[in-house]
Amino acid sequence: xxxxxxxLQYPVKIKNPNPKYAQIIVSQLGGPDGEIGASLRxxxxxxxxxxxxxxxxxxxxxxxxxxxxxxxxxxxxxxxRNLKQDxxxxxxxxxxxxxxxxxxxxxxxxxxPYSASQFQSKGDVLADLNEDLAAEQKARVTYDNILxxxxxxxxxxxxxxxxxxxxxxxxxxxxxxxxxxxxMNSKNFYGYNPAFDKGKK
Amino acid sequence: xxxxDNQRSRLIKEISTYAFAVYEALLYLDAYPxxxxxxxxxxxxxxxxxxxxxxxxxxxxxxxAPADAQEWKWTNGPWPWQLDEEVNS
Numbered sequence: 001x002x003x004x005x006x007x008l009q010y011p012v013k014i015k016n017p018n019p020k021y022a023q024i025i026v027s028q029l030g031g032p033d034g035e036i037g038a039s040l041r042x043x044x045x046x047x048x049x050x051x052x053x054x055x056x057x058x059x060x061x062x063x064x065x066x067x068x069x070x071x072x073x074x075x076x077x078x079x080x081r082n083l084k085q086d087x088x089x090x091x092x093x094x095x096x097x098x099x100x101x102x103x104x105x106x107x108x109x110x111x112x113p114y115s116a117s118q119f120q121s122k123g124d125v126l127a128d129l130n131e132d133l134a135a136e137q138k139a140r141v142t143y144d145n146i147l148x149x150x151x152x153x154x155x156x157x158x159x160x161x162x163x164x165x166x167x168x169x170x171x172x173x174x175x176x177x178x179x180x181x182x183x184m185n186s187k188n189f190y191g192y193n194p195a196f197d198k199g200k201k
Numbered sequence: 202x203x204x205x206d207n208q209r210s211r212l213i214k215e216i217s218t219y220a221f222a223v224y225e226a227l228l229y230l231d232a233y234p235x236x237x238x239x240x241x242x243x244x245x246x247x248x249x250x251x252x253x254x255x256x257x258x259x260x261x262x263x264x265x266a267p268a269d270a271q272e273w274k275w276t277n278g279p280w281p282w283q284l285d286e287e288v289n290s
Contacts, residue, residue, distance in 0.1 A: 001220070001281075003265070046280075047282055052276050052277060052278040052280070053276045055276065055278070055280050056275060056276030057276075059280075060266075
């Protein structure tokens with residue numbers, strides 16, 4: 001069961017709207033390394049995870065990703081305030097605008113809508129945790145790329161916070177991988193998948 | 202005989218019953234914030250929920266990230282989708 005808290009994890013206060021930036025940053029909402037995919041990845045993977053501590057990590061990181069989804073939504077909302085018609089066309093935001101106006105919809109910057117084919121839940125402890133480590137790095141790179149393209153301190157401040165969280169999550173997943181391996185046969189990690197073979201041992 | 206497992210499920214059922222009533226009232230109040238009747242209903246079941254929650258947490262550990270933790274029990278199983286017999290390390 002979940003409960004909603006009426007606050008952002010980190011404040012978003014953007015003075016100057018900029019639809020071009022919105023079109024780039026929307027990728028962290030619904031792109032291949034975006035926050036909704038991250039959340040679904042961890043919240044699905046945790047169910048088959050046989051180690052309770054790792055279930056806890058996946059639950060708590062997956063929940064935090066939903067808060068990041070909300071932060072990205074707040075950034076997009078503030079970047080697309082009070083748009084004039086010519087700004088929409090000139091900035092290139094028109095291709096998003098025609099389908100969604102200034103509503104929040106999970107797509108990649110390329111316009112490709114969010115798809116669950118962008119993540120895996122393999123039901124294998126090592127495969128899933130290695131995917132999670134890679135996912136955090138890929139999201140970190142996306143934030144680094146956003147920071148290369150965006151030149152507005154209000155936007156960069158929130159983006160830097162989100163980037164730092166990717167690094168922390170990566171470290172927690174490294175802990176999770178160590179916990180899993182401590183519970184597994186060090187002579188052959190691959191002979192046995194504790195998420196599936198648990199009844200057999 | 203009252204085992205630990207069925208005491209746990211009894212309390213979870215009690216919390217879930219009250220919490221469901223609270224959530225129903227919450228959804229209703231979103232649309233009808235001036236309803237005194239709904240407010241009283243909400244408060245009544247919220248109190249019962251809190252009481253049941255406190256009893257559960259004192260016996261079986263935290264339901265949400267704990268406010269005051271002497272010892273970290275948050276990641277202890279079972280998780281809600283697990284059956285009683287499959288408590289993991």
